[in-house]
Amino acid sequence: MAKKNEELTLDDLQEQHRQYAEVIGIDNLLRLSDTYGGTSIYIPQRRELLKNRTYNAIYREFDGSNVDQLVKKYGVSKSTIYKIVGDRLGRGGQLPGQMSFADLGI
Numbered sequence: 001m002a003k004k005n006e007e008l009t010l011d012d013l014q015e016q017h018r019q020y021a022e023v024i025g026i027d028n029l030l031r032l033s034d035t036y037g038g039t040s041i042y043i044p045q046r047r048e049l050l051k052n053r054t055y056n057a058i059y060r061e062f063d064g065s066n067v068d069q070l071v072k073k074y075g076v077s078k079s080t081i082y083k084i085v086g087d088r089l090g091r092g093g094q095l096p097g098q099m100s101f102a103d104l105g106i
Contacts, residue, residue: 059088 008026010018021029058070062085070081 055084055088058084 008030010021010026013021017029020032024032054074054076058074058076058081061070062081067078067081070076071078
């Protein structure tokens with residue numbers, strides 16, 4: 001396990017490592033090193049981190065008639081809206097409250 005940060009200062013670090021420590025702190029840099037040291041890790045952009053939350057909101061707000069509003073609100077394409085809804089419903093699925101042909105007696 002790494003030693004506590006009181007034994008390590010920013011001046012002790014190489015420039016690139018110092019930049020990381022300035023963003024996340026020395027303790028967190030040491031934790032990352034202990035957990036992932038020697039491996040390559042990918043840090044996604046903020047938009048990618050927020051994507052699932054955005055997609056959930058799109059699905060909740062989708063009513064079939066508001067695609068253009070959702071496109072503007074969330075900055076995604078129409079095809080993305082339909083893909084999100086389709087993926088969440090699965091093939092042959094229904095939106096909450098939507099009637100099926102069976103409900104109609106068809």
